[in-house]
Amino acid sequence: MSAQPHPLLAPLDRLGRPLRDLRLSVIEACNFRCGYCMPADRVPDDYGLDAAGRLSFDEIEALVRGAARLGVSKLRITGGEPLLRKGLPALVARLARIDGIDDLAMTTNGTLLAPHARALREAGLRRLTVSLDALEPALFRSLSGGRGEVADVLAGIAAAEAAGFDALKINCVVQRGVNDDQALALVERFRGSGHVVRFIEYMDVGTCNGWRRDRVVPSAELRARIHARWPLRALDAQYRGEVAERHAFIDGGGEVGFVSSVTAPFCGDCHRARVSADGRLYTCLFSAEGIDLRPTLAQGELAVAERLAGLWRARADRYSEVRGSADAPRRHVEMFLIGG
Numbered sequence: 001m002s003a004q005p006h007p008l009l010a011p012l013d014r015l016g017r018p019l020r021d022l023r024l025s026v027i028e029a030c031n032f033r034c035g036y037c038m039p040a041d042r043v044p045d046d047y048g049l050d051a052a053g054r055l056s057f058d059e060i061e062a063l064v065r066g067a068a069r070l071g072v073s074k075l076r077i078t079g080g081e082p083l084l085r086k087g088l089p090a091l092v093a094r095l096a097r098i099d100g101i102d103d104l105a106m107t108t109n110g111t112l113l114a115p116h117a118r119a120l121r122e123a124g125l126r127r128l129t130v131s132l133d134a135l136e137p138a139l140f141r142s143l144s145g146g147r148g149e150v151a152d153v154l155a156g157i158a159a160a161e162a163a164g165f166d167a168l169k170i171n172c173v174v175q176r177g178v179n180d181d182q183a184l185a186l187v188e189r190f191r192g193s194g195h196v197v198r199f200i201e202y203m204d205v206g207t208c209n210g211w212r213r214d215r216v217v218p219s220a221e222l223r224a225r226i227h228a229r230w231p232l233r234a235l236d237a238q239y240r241g242e243v244a245e246r247h248a249f250i251d252g253g254g255e256v257g258f259v260s261s262v263t264a265p266f267c268g269d270c271h272r273a274r275v276s277a278d279g280r281l282y283t284c285l286f287s288a289e290g291i292d293l294r295p296t297l298a299q300g301e302l303a304v305a306e307r308l309a310g311l312w313r314a315r316a317d318r319y320s321e322v323r324g325s326a327d328a329p330r331r332h333v334e335m336f337l338i339g340g
């Protein structure tokens with residue numbers, strides 16, 4: 001059941017967009033070094049705030065309760081790698097109880113999922129997204145910065161299924177000449193499984209990921225490649241502002257999705273806010289500066305709701321629509337700090 005937003009606090013931003021979706025990073029550290037996010041040559045092995053720099057579970061709960069008062073109903077836990085955060089199932093249990101949060105999801109690289117899937121499910125996590133950029137083991141290892149094994153991710157997916165998670169999202173960031181040749185294999189592997197593979201255009205987020213536009217594979221091109229092998233038909237969005245464009249396999253093999261933030265931006269309906277592990281609010285994936293919420297978190301959920309409402313009303317972000325123009329911000333926060 002959705003919480004009734006406080007009557008004074010159901011804010012619209014300057015472009016008329018409500019706040020519906022909160023993406024919360026619970027940790028800035030990661031056990032991978034994906035080149036498009038946290039390149040090994042730019043981010044030291046021991047990178048990470050010490051635990052005291054992170055929001056406590058009490059602070060996180062105050063944040064989410066405050067956000068729920070504004071009409072936020074969807075919460076995604078992310079990182080860094082969220083499964084590195086100690087005590088995560090206990091945090092999930094606290095967040096799952098918050099009135100108004102109808103959709104509690106997590107994005108993970110999946111390597112630590114096998115031992116944790118059941119506890120997360122029992123704690124109340126409803127949905128899981130697992131990132132998986134390649135099935136070929138040597139390529140997967142290289143894409144993870146030499147840190148990960150694809151077999152561990154597949155074991156994590158199997159453990160999630162056994163724990164009762166169904167219809168996982170399997171997210172693949174596609175780079176031309178790097179892993180675009182893995183797309184058909186990924187589709188084949190998960191067709192008919194009930195899980196949904198989604199291909200994400202490589203984005204220019206962060207300062208250090210060496211983005212090149214010629215490495216972006218437009219979703220339309222990838223969709224045509226998949227359609228030639230397994231014919232597709234477009235599906236309607238399930239709700240306004242859905243990030244992925246959905247397509248069904250005509251033969252009944254399930255569906256596949258495309259996130260096209262470079263070639264077909266979707267800022268017009270963007271109702272997402274992000275909070276980093278140290279409590280900074282980012283009103284766009286491409287914001288340069290976060291706004292420190294920590295002093296307000298100590299004052300309780302009503303104070304949080306009022307502060308968030310004021311900040312949301314001032315928002316006018318639409319980076320993907322102005323990318324490349326003189327108006328576009330030049331500096332962005334790192335993706336591993338705000339969680340994608």
Ligand SMILES: Nc1nc2c(ncn2[C@@H]2O[C@H](COP(=O)(O)OP(=O)(O)OP(=O)(O)O)[C@@H](O)[C@H]2O)c(=O)[nH]1
Nearest residue numbers: 129169171200242243244259261270272285320340
């Ligand atoms: N530019 C841009 N990209 C986004 C935004 N939200 C998500 N993405 C990209 O899309 C990817 C997939 O996002 P998800 O978190 O899986 O999408 P979602 O719509 O919240 O997930 P579901 O509710 O499960 O469909 C992210 O990792 C980002 O790369 C956004 O607001 N702006």
Ligand SMILES: C[S@@+](CC[C@H](N)C(=O)[O-])C[C@H]1O[C@@H](n2cnc3c(N)ncnc32)[C@H](O)[C@@H]1O
Nearest residue numbers: 036037079080081107108109131202203339340
């Ligand atoms: C930052 S990660 C955090 C969660 C977890 N570590 C994981 O990888 O699933 C969340 C998502 O952001 C995506 N991502 C990171 N950098 C990206 C980029 N430059 N372009 C597009 N997606 C990116 C990742 O592929 C991943 O699916």
Ligand code: SF4
Nearest residue numbers: 030032034037038109
């Ligand atoms: S995409 Fe996820 S797994 Fe890869 S470096 Fe970034 S935070 Fe880590």
Ligand code: SF4
Nearest residue numbers: 267270284285318320
């Ligand atoms: S670029 Fe910013 S405003 Fe546009 S959809 Fe992404 S997060 Fe929202």
